[in-house]
Amino acid sequence: MSPKAAAHAVAASDERWYQIYAATDSHPLEITIYGVIGWDVSAQQFINDAKASGLFEAKNIAIRLHTPGGDVMDGFAIFNILSGLSAKIDIYVDGMAASMGSVLACLPNGTLHMPENAWLMIHKPWGGSVGDADDLRDYAEFLDRNEAMLLKAYTGKTGKSEEEIKAMLKPDTWLNGAEAKEQGFVDHVIAPLKAAALLTHRTEELNMPKALQSLMGARAEGGQPPATPNAAAPVVPAAPAPTPAPVAQQSAPVTAPPSAADLQAQFKAQEQGRQAEIRDLFALAGNRHLDLMATCLGNLDTTPAQARASLLEAMGRDTTPSTPANGAHIHAGNGNIVGDSIAASIMARAGFANAEADNNYNHMTLRELARASLADRGVGVASYNPMQMVGMSFTHTSSDFGNILLDVAHKALLQGWEEAEETFQLWTKRGQLSDFKTSKRVGMGEFPSLRQVREGAEYKHITVGDTGEQIQLATYGELFGITRQAIINDDLGALIDIPMKMGMAAKATIGDLVYAVLMDNPKLSDGKALFHADHKNTTTGALSIESLDAARAMMRTQRTMTEGGKARSLNIRPAYVLTPVSLESKAKQIIGSASVPGAETNSGIENPLRNFAEVIAEPRLDGDAGTNKQWYLAAKAGSDTIEVAYLNGIDTPYIEQQQGFTSDGIATKVRIDAGVAPLDYRGLARSTGV
Structure with a gap:
C-alpha cells in the first residue's frame, strides 16, 4: 500500500480521483474511483460528498474501480464507512484494482464483478523511514500492523487463512479476472471489456508496470467507463476527459497479456529507478x-x-x-x-x-x-x-x-451499551427489518400441522391470513457536542463519559419499549389484549407454588386449530419467571427449594417446580410506587413472545460527527433503529399477583 505524501508537499491538481452520481429512479447511487485514492482530496471530503449525494439513504450502490491504489488510511476510512452500509453494493473492476484499490474491492457487504481482462493486485504495505535502529524497528512494526488490517479484509472476502494470504502478499500478486475468481476474491467473472476506462492521472505517473501500461493503453487514452449512463449529474465535478479521436469500429488485435512474473519484474525495475532519482535530488540538496x-x-x-x-x-x-x-x-x-x-x-x-x-x-x-x-x-x-x-x-x-x-467516542458508546444492566435481551426474540415500513409477523399458531400429500398428488400452498402481528422500526437518538473549549480544557469526560452514558441510555430505551408491552397489555390483531381470558394466558394469585403451577399449566396446554377444525397442543415450556425486584428473593426461594416451602422439615414432599425456570427480576415491573405484584412466565429466548427488531440486524448504536457553524466544535449524533412488538400470546402468561 502506498503511504500518502503530506498534502502540502504534493503539486495541486484540478482532477479528482472520484466521481459520485446521485441515485435516480432507474439507477443506483454510483461511485467511480478512477485514480489515486487520497490524491489531493482527502477521504473526509470523499465521505462528505458521498453523504451529500445520499450515501446513507441509498438502497443500491454501484462502485466502479480503476485505480492503482493510494493512501492506506484514506482507503481504510472509506472501506470502514462503506462496510457499515445496509445497501446492496455491486463493485465492478473496470480495468485495475491494485494495492488499496483491491481492499475496496473486498468490501464484506459487496458483490465483486470483474472482467476476464481486468487486473487485481495485492501486496505488502510499502513505506520508508529514517532514524536509528530502534526507529526502524518501530516502523517495521507499524507496517506489520497495516498488514494485519489488509489480512482481515482479504481473508474475510476469500475465506482463505492468514498464512495463505501472506504468501500471496509477499511477491506482489497480480490476478486477472479468472484467477481472482479462482482465489475467492471475485464473485462473478464477466465478459472482457472492449470499452475503455479513463484514469484521472497519466499512467506513467502511477508507477504502473510498463507491461500493464501497455495493456491499459486504450483505457488511458480517453475511453469511458462501461457503466450504464446515469441521468443524474455528478455530485463532484471532475476535469473533463480529453475527447478521443474518431476510430474505426473494428475489434482491436488480441494480444497475450503479460505474465505475473513480467509484471513484477518491470514494476520492481521501475520502482528502483524512481527511488534512485529521488535519492540523487536530496543528495544534491x-x-x-x-x-x-x-x-x-x-x-x-x-x-x-x-x-x-x-x-x-x-x-x-x-x-x-x-x-x-x-x-x-x-x-x-x-x-x-x-x-x-x-x-x-x-x-x-x-x-x-x-x-x-x-x-x-x-x-x-x-x-x-x-x-x-x-x-x-x-x-x-x-x-x-x-x-x-x-x-x-x-x-x-x-x-x-x-x-x-x-x-x-464510538468505543465509549459501545462499552456503555455492553455494560448496561438490562434484562430484555435474555428472553425476547431478536429480529431484523430492512426498512421502516410496517411488517407483519406470522405467529406460532399459524402453522398448526402439515397436510398429507398422497402419492402422485401435488403439494398445496399454505394460506397465511392477514392477521399477523405488526412491527415497525423507529429511530431513537440524541446529539451531543465536543467543543473546542472541552479540548482546550482537557475535558476527557466530554469525550468518554457522555457517549458511554448515551450507549447505556440507548439500551435502556429498548428495555423501556419491551417492558411497556408487558405492562401496558396492548391489543393484538384479533382485537383482544395480549393478556386476556380468551387467550388463556392470565390468572390470579400471589407468587406461590400453586399459582406458578397454574400459569405453567396454561402455557403448556396452549392450543391452535388445524384446518380440519381440530385442536393441537403446542406444548410450550416456560423458561423464565419475570418478577418485580420486590418478589425476586421469594421467587428464587420457591423455585430453588428441594421441598415445598412451608412444609414440615424432612416431610418428603418434593418441590414439583424445582428449577423449572430461571428468575429474571426487572425493576420496571415494580412500578413507580414499588408496589406492583404482577409476575409473568415467558417461553425460551427466541420464541414468539416479544420481538426486538433492528435495522438490518445492527443491534448496537451508530455514531457520526459533523462540523457545524452553530457551535465551536463538532456535533456528534448517536442513534439506533429498532422496533418492539408482541408476536404471539401463547408464549407468555401473566398473574395479577393478588
Whole structure:
C-alpha cells in the first residue's frame, strides 16, 4: 500500500480521483474511483460528498474501480464507512484494482464483478523511514500492523487463512479476472471489456508496470467507463476527459497479456529507478529534509518531479514543524506515524488500551495532541490562538484528529451499551427489518400441522391470513457536542463519559419499549389484549407454588386449530419467571427449594417446580410506587413472545460527527433503529399477583 505524501508537499491538481452520481429512479447511487485514492482530496471530503449525494439513504450502490491504489488510511476510512452500509453494493473492476484499490474491492457487504481482462493486485504495505535502529524497528512494526488490517479484509472476502494470504502478499500478486475468481476474491467473472476506462492521472505517473501500461493503453487514452449512463449529474465535478479521436469500429488485435512474473519484474525495475532519482535530488540538496525524502521514497505515487517540487517547498518554508522528543519524524502509510501515536495516547488515557511505553505523545493533553496533529505533519500553527488551532485540527486535510476523537467516542458508546444492566435481551426474540415500513409477523399458531400429500398428488400452498402481528422500526437518538473549549480544557469526560452514558441510555430505551408491552397489555390483531381470558394466558394469585403451577399449566396446554377444525397442543415450556425486584428473593426461594416451602422439615414432599425456570427480576415491573405484584412466565429466548427488531440486524448504536457553524466544535449524533412488538400470546402468561 502506498503511504500518502503530506498534502502540502504534493503539486495541486484540478482532477479528482472520484466521481459520485446521485441515485435516480432507474439507477443506483454510483461511485467511480478512477485514480489515486487520497490524491489531493482527502477521504473526509470523499465521505462528505458521498453523504451529500445520499450515501446513507441509498438502497443500491454501484462502485466502479480503476485505480492503482493510494493512501492506506484514506482507503481504510472509506472501506470502514462503506462496510457499515445496509445497501446492496455491486463493485465492478473496470480495468485495475491494485494495492488499496483491491481492499475496496473486498468490501464484506459487496458483490465483486470483474472482467476476464481486468487486473487485481495485492501486496505488502510499502513505506520508508529514517532514524536509528530502534526507529526502524518501530516502523517495521507499524507496517506489520497495516498488514494485519489488509489480512482481515482479504481473508474475510476469500475465506482463505492468514498464512495463505501472506504468501500471496509477499511477491506482489497480480490476478486477472479468472484467477481472482479462482482465489475467492471475485464473485462473478464477466465478459472482457472492449470499452475503455479513463484514469484521472497519466499512467506513467502511477508507477504502473510498463507491461500493464501497455495493456491499459486504450483505457488511458480517453475511453469511458462501461457503466450504464446515469441521468443524474455528478455530485463532484471532475476535469473533463480529453475527447478521443474518431476510430474505426473494428475489434482491436488480441494480444497475450503479460505474465505475473513480467509484471513484477518491470514494476520492481521501475520502482528502483524512481527511488534512485529521488535519492540523487536530496543528495544534491546536502541530504537535508531526510524525513521528506523518506515520504517521497515510500509513496509509490510520488514522481521525481513531484519530489523536486516538494523539496523546494520544504527548503523555502519559514515554519519549522515540531517533532517528537527523540527527533524522529517517521512518515508512514497514513502520512506519518503521528495519527497512530495520538490515537494510542488517547485510547490509553480513556482506558481502552494499554499505554505504549515508547509513545512520545503519552501524557499530552487534548489541546497538545490537537496541536501535534497539525504541527507534526508540517502545518504551521504558531500564529493561531488556541481556539483557532483546535478548530483547524478538526478541519485541516492533513489532520485526522476529529476522526480519532470519533473512534474513541464510538468505543465509549459501545462499552456503555455492553455494560448496561438490562434484562430484555435474555428472553425476547431478536429480529431484523430492512426498512421502516410496517411488517407483519406470522405467529406460532399459524402453522398448526402439515397436510398429507398422497402419492402422485401435488403439494398445496399454505394460506397465511392477514392477521399477523405488526412491527415497525423507529429511530431513537440524541446529539451531543465536543467543543473546542472541552479540548482546550482537557475535558476527557466530554469525550468518554457522555457517549458511554448515551450507549447505556440507548439500551435502556429498548428495555423501556419491551417492558411497556408487558405492562401496558396492548391489543393484538384479533382485537383482544395480549393478556386476556380468551387467550388463556392470565390468572390470579400471589407468587406461590400453586399459582406458578397454574400459569405453567396454561402455557403448556396452549392450543391452535388445524384446518380440519381440530385442536393441537403446542406444548410450550416456560423458561423464565419475570418478577418485580420486590418478589425476586421469594421467587428464587420457591423455585430453588428441594421441598415445598412451608412444609414440615424432612416431610418428603418434593418441590414439583424445582428449577423449572430461571428468575429474571426487572425493576420496571415494580412500578413507580414499588408496589406492583404482577409476575409473568415467558417461553425460551427466541420464541414468539416479544420481538426486538433492528435495522438490518445492527443491534448496537451508530455514531457520526459533523462540523457545524452553530457551535465551536463538532456535533456528534448517536442513534439506533429498532422496533418492539408482541408476536404471539401463547408464549407468555401473566398473574395479577393478588
